[in-house]
Amino acid sequence: MDVFTAMKERRSCRNFSEEPVGDDLIARILEAGTWAPSPLNTQPWEFIVIMNREIKEKIFIEADRCRQWGLETSGWKWLGKYSVDFLKSAPVLIVVVGDPRKSGLDTLQEEGSVAYQHACAAAIQNMHLATHALGLSSLWFTLFDRKALRGILDIEAEKFPVGLVCIGKPEGESMQVPRKDVEKKTRYLR
């Protein structure tokens, strides 16, 4: 698939078929992730591929708790109706975890490193594009408490779960979300 088509056609999917995703496709998606650039080529990402029903259930319960917390804290009414059932129905969840020690010169900065997170996010974007090109759909999910997720997935305290990617065959159509005119977001210094 053409790279521009993949970028433009990719949609966030919240309605997955339970049909399993083959290991060969998962391997291609993960490999795509690793082709992202990283500071000093540190490749700060690690992947946790979750197909286990009980673990997905635990992540669902935690996400639903966060949704409740978000509803109470923000008062955003849509959160009351927002179902995170896709965490159970998506056949594969991939958590991308970053290692703050594998960053650039920002490991020396007082405020701590962030470039490793950006590299992980670039890897996640590659994974989304690969997923779409392979005829699957995905969702970048971040509605979790990092500490709780570390507990469920046995992630070391010093590592940072950057995102959770739900992957599977889409059921029904996902909505196309428009973009603002890029010129309104751009300043030219000529």
Place this chain on the structure above:
Amino acid sequence: MDVFTAMKERRSCRNFSEEPVGDDLIARILEAGTWAPSPLNTQPWEFIVIMNREIKEKIFIEADRCRQWGLETSGWKWLGKYSVDFLKSAPVLIVVVGDPRKSGLDTLQEEGSVAYQHACAAAIQNMHLATHALGLSSLWFTLFDRKALRGILDIEAEKFPVGLVCIGKPEGESMQVPRKDVEKKTRYLR
């Protein structure tokens, strides 16, 4: 260009021809950035496109100061020889700036929001892939002090410069950097 080819063939370039990049190509690269996903479709990115020689010179001086600081702080000897001249020779620099108020539910969290930075990083990755598919090369550059960069580019204090992307025609070949075997970075929970 095929999306997998673009991911795999993209290289970090540090040696640019001074040949200008047309506005049409810049527009396509920026548009590619905006097709990245973002929390609640907040599109938290802004772009500053720099072709101005004096501003590039200021960014170069600041980056070179950071390089010196990094050399003294880290003792990493390669920094002594690392030239950041490409900040002057690359015909276009694009700074991607994120707005922390345009994030997901993490805007409500005590530790502050980060998802908007991840969205900006995904936009940067789209821009790299677009650049490569258009026959140009790019570099994701982060060796700058955010406060100093805000000053040079007149960026509001509350916004976060996520990265600086150098873009131009490559001069010579860029090195292919290998990746670790993805299986060694992956844990399966079946």
